Amino acid sequence: MKSIAPPAPAIGIKDVARAAGVAPATVSRALGKGPISEALRAQVMEAVRATGYRPNLAARRLRSQETGTIGLMVADIANPFFTGVARAVEHAAFEAGLRVILCDSDRDPAREASYLQLMQEERVTGLIMAPTRVTAQRLAGLALDVPTVLIDRAGPPGLFDSVLLDNGEAAAGLVDHLVAQGHTRITGLFGETSDTGRARAEGFASAMARHGLAPDARFIPATTPPTEAALAVLREDAAPGALLAANSLLLLGALRATRQAGLRVPRDLALCGFDNEPWTELVEPGLTVVEQPLEEIGRAAMRLLFDRLRDPDQPVRKLMLSGRQVVRGSTAAR
Amino acid sequence: MKSIAPPAPAIGIKDVARAAGVAPATVSRALGKGPISEALRAQVMEAVRATGYRPNLAARRLRSQETGTIGLMVADIANPFFTGVARAVEHAAFEAGLRVILCDSDRDPAREASYLQLMQEERVTGLIMAPTRVTAQRLAGLALDVPTVLIDRAGPPGLFDSVLLDNGEAAAGLVDHLVAQGHTRITGLFGETSDTGRARAEGFASAMARHGLAPDARFIPATTPPTEAALAVLREDAAPGALLAANSLLLLGALRATRQAGLRVPRDLALCGFDNEPWTELVEPGLTVVEQPLEEIGRAAMRLLFDRLRDPDQPVRKLMLSGRQVVRGSTAAR
DNA sequence: CTGAAAGCGCTTACAG
DNA sequence: CTGAAAGCGCTTACAG
Numbered sequence A, B: 001m002k003s004i005a006p007p008a009p010a011i012g013i014k015d016v017a018r019a020a021g022v023a024p025a026t027v028s029r030a031l032g033k034g035p036i037s038e039a040l041r042a043q044v045m046e047a048v049r050a051t052g053y054r055p056n057l058a059a060r061r062l063r064s065q066e067t068g069t070i071g072l073m074v075a076d077i078a079n080p081f082f083t084g085v086a087r088a089v090e091h092a093a094f095e096a097g098l099r100v101i102l103c104d105s106d107r108d109p110a111r112e113a114s115y116l117q118l119m120q121e122e123r124v125t126g127l128i129m130a131p132t133r134v135t136a137q138r139l140a141g142l143a144l145d146v147p148t149v150l151i152d153r154a155g156p157p158g159l160f161d162s163v164l165l166d167n168g169e170a171a172a173g174l175v176d177h178l179v180a181q182g183h184t185r186i187t188g189l190f191g192e193t194s195d196t197g198r199a200r201a202e203g204f205a206s207a208m209a210r211h212g213l214a215p216d217a218r219f220i221p222a223t224t225p226p227t228e229a230a231l232a233v234l235r236e237d238a239a240p241g242a243l244l245a246a247n248s249l250l251l252l253g254a255l256r257a258t259r260q261a262g263l264r265v266p267r268d269l270a271l272c273g274f275d276n277e278p279w280t281e282l283v284e285p286g287l288t289v290v291e292q293p294l295e296e297i298g299r300a301a302m303r304l305l306f307d308r309l310r311d312p313d314q315p316v317r318k319l320m321l322s323g324r325q326v327v328r329g330s331t332a333a334r
Numbered sequence C, D: 001c002t003g004a005a006a007g008c009g010c011t012t013a014c015a016g
Helices: A013-020 A024-031 A038-051 A057-064 A080-095 A109-121 A133-141 A167-180 A195-210 A226-234 A248-260 A278-282 A294-310 B013-020 B024-031 B038-051 B057-064 B080-095 B109-121 B133-141 B167-180 B195-210 B226-234 B248-260 B278-282 B294-310
Strands: A069-074 A099-104 A126-129 A148-151 A161-165 A186-191 A216-220 A242-245 A270-274 A288-291 A318-321 A324-326 B069-074 B099-104 B126-129 B148-151 B161-165 B186-191 B216-220 B242-245 B270-274 B288-291 B318-321 B324-326
Touching: A013 A024, A013 A038, A024 A038, A057 B057, A069 A080, A069 A109, A080 A099, A080 A294, A080 B099, A099 A109, A099 B080, A109 A133, A126 A294, A148 A294, A161 A167, A161 A294, A167 A186, A167 A195, A167 A242, A167 A270, A167 A288, A167 A324, A186 A195, A186 A226, A186 A248, A195 A216, A216 A226, A226 A242, A226 A248, A242 A248, A248 A270, A248 A278, A278 B278, A294 A318, B013 B024, B013 B038, B024 B038, B069 B080, B069 B109, B080 B099, B080 B294, B099 B109, B109 B133, B126 B294, B148 B294, B161 B167, B161 B294, B167 B186, B167 B195, B167 B242, B167 B270, B167 B288, B167 B324, B186 B195, B186 B226, B186 B248, B195 B216, B216 B226, B226 B242, B226 B248, B242 B248, B248 B270, B248 B278, B294 B318
Parallel strands: A069 A099, A069 A126, A126 A148, A148 A161, A161 A318, A186 A216, A186 A242, A242 A270, A270 A288, B069 B099, B069 B126, B126 B148, B148 B161, B161 B318, B186 B216, B186 B242, B242 B270, B270 B288
Antiparallel strands: A099 B099, A288 A324, B288 B324
């Protein structure tokens, strides 16, 4: 039995040129932006159709030295934050006629290094990346010769364009809201090894101070199960009246802890935190959260990248976007 | 002020060859798999290090006619189903030394067509794709000359390798479970325009018949808000004792409907459906669902693709994976 | 095992 | 506006 698919006839620009009765260069011009008469262009396009020609992007890239490709490196594509950003980046890229190579680092610095190497071999037009803390620090000494925009973490000061949530402002906003609801004993739960956690803790502390309250910030090691961490706090003698969880894992842990402790929200304890994930609306009562503008973060990253490509020498920019406070039942006045 | 980054020195294989005192071909062999003495290889590697050389993948691809690239086309990367599959595909690709180009079709046939064209111009090694129904039908006449594996939808019979959940079996399993809990009046909610919905409806109907029960299957148009659709059913005179929702949107709608109707789950109504999304565990009571093996779907798709590349003439395969039933409070016996 | 030469499929100065 | 020629940076027969 013969193979159905022949071993690829491989139609090239020369075949099209022959079919159209023109030079290969003319075909290239008809397909691209080169100067060409309308008559010849139509003639060429017809030949393209007749031959079923498809440009070979590898050849085009090698010759033109432009890849039209964006690298997108995230820590975990299954995380809704990165998924949302990735979606926006992909869409912006499509509209700009660019391809995106997806790199999921899995929060593994070795994978990040490997992918960084790949991005350079790909000669990507630009890179949008959410580095781990480890890689972010290494970035300074890496001599990355790819225009890069960092998301979620700014990296070494002054070296990379970046876009991130205004974490301090967002945490402060949550404090303001809790205080407005009559709370004074507020405990904040923050990721210990997270830059983002630090930034949120600072906003938390300064807002508490502004209200003349004592900030009770707890830094939770990544190794401690969030539910246990929250439970420990709730069982202290001077248990808080409100809990602010600095990321969705901690918020989920806090919620589970309230259930295990038999506390009613918001009656016994107010609860709020970060990231407007679907489940935060569906639990009863719904949880008050700060929503990150995922779409806008992705689009802004692309915008910064394009600006950088246009003018490589412009000053480095750090774009801070405001979160949106979504108030739900978990912080209702008692 | 001068630019910090010089206009790219562009170190090529010839520069490395000169530094190592060998021919360019030798450098190529040292970097690749060509036969070479250990001494020369070491010599070359040292020169590579010294010069900071990075291979140009566009050139390598053009010459070798191998791109080492996988196209991944999903309907919506923000959908947890596709996110999970994408993650698995990305990881499998990384391990195999392949890159993945992410294509989010946004369920838009025009975008799909555009991306399909791109994949061919990229000369991707293979394509893994979740087509819309429209594109799935067109696929037969498209003369796609890229090895392709379909996910989530099998497409034209016998044309493409595919991997999907055994939807009929999964729906039947849910029916069996409900019946075991004592239910007889079971209504199924299915997406009207969805192939997946059809397959689940068939499993639903045959399982009901097997139990000697009358199947009450409702096909909900995509234009009808899920909550309203479910509410309408719950307000009928002969309201069901159990609801089976064939996708997570319908399940969410059903949940909201029970709340709006003031029904208690599972006391007044049992509820179950598809996709083990985080919120299904967090609502009270937790919802009984069928979990799709996302990781395995992605890995299996890659496996089918590799097999196809190895042997292009082997028969087309349709791989059906079993879902996992996650039983929670929403279907507890009353 | 090693080198010199050809060529992958395009685009782009260079002439006309 | 059009064509002939060169060359992007590699890999791979082809000799030796």
